[in-house]
Amino acid sequence: MSLTLIDLKVENSIATITLNRPDKRNAMSDAMRTQFIDALEHVAADKGIKAVVLTGAGKGFCAGGDIAGMEKRMNAPAGEVGFNGWHRQQRVHHTQALLHTMPKPVIAAVNGAASGLGADTALACDFIIASEWASFAWSYIHRGIVPDGGGMYFLPRRVGLPRAKELIFTGRKVDVDEAVSLGIVDRKTSAATLVADAQAWAAELGKGSATALALTKTILNQSFELSTHDVFAQGSQAQGICYTSTEHRESVMSFLAKASAPANKE
Structure with missing residues (x-):
């Protein structure tokens, strides 16, 4: 199964989902989200798939929400902004819930920057493995919005409440070594072997009943x-x-x- 904005490959019972919008650092557009949902539903329903690896094409994992989409929503008629925003949030929450509740192990293989929704998407996975080029930022505050991809739920469970507040209130960048020390990242590896290492780990995690x-x-x-x-x-x-x-x-x-x-x- 191969899609334009989401690439899905299955090999040796391991599904590898790649966010495939490298020219935009894999920022999540509405069209991309629709394809992501389709891929996640397909993987969840396929009993032959034992575990999942999620990564990004190019230099970034996911730059967060698509700015062009934000501009489009702001330019909607005043009477439609609220409902359009609510509808979008339903789609965001559905996507993150599919990832979080996937009935098989899911590993985020973070190859570069994971910002805003991208950082939340990594956290929605069961485990995170990251390359030396990975970084994380809950940068919502810089856009005047709150973490809407699960960060307010997942991040405190990884790093504790005070540290989660600090990271979300400042929106600062966390490099991979700090991310490991804080417990955001479970394993660090080289960029050259990132996906292969994630797939090997996924195979180990998914070999049981x-x-x-x-x-x-x-x-x-x-x-x-x-x-x-x-x-x-x-x-x-x-x-x-x-x-x-x-x-x-x-x-x-x-x-x-x-x-x-x-x-x-x-």
Whole structure:
């Protein structure tokens, strides 16, 4: 599956989604977002895909929202600005939710600048691996707006509330080494091997039971908001589903077969 603004390739059960608007540092336009949604829905529904890598074409990961789109919204008739903005926000939230709730591991391979919505998009993934050229900036404040791609939810969970406030209030640039020290980036690697390293990590993360991974991720994503009782309750329900899965049955039967096999004698 290959699209103009979003490129999707699947190899060895790993999907690699590339934001493909390098001349604009992969700034997210409305057309690009539509194709991104299509790609994410396709990947989520394909049981043959075990994990996902998200990266950017060219020198940047994602420069955030498209400025031309912002100008177009401001120039709309006064009576339509509010509703147009609300409608756009629904699309933004739908996109980020698809990424965050993807029922398989997702790694952001950040190859360059991730600013504004681009930084939030990286955070919406389960893990972040970055090259030496990567940087992050929650630069919304410079446009007079608030983080609308999940940064106000994801960033405090990565770096703590006071540091998240500082990064969002200032909109300052965070280089890759500081990002690693703050816990924004999980792994640093070279630009030459970034995507390959991300794909290898994705293969490692996605090799387990797809059923167990999807259910575990769903519960972990809510675990900061849930009580202990709720986590145990959801875990019990998920385990009941796992008991009926093909992966569980095959694993148990394989273990029992090995355990009962006679030992080789020399």
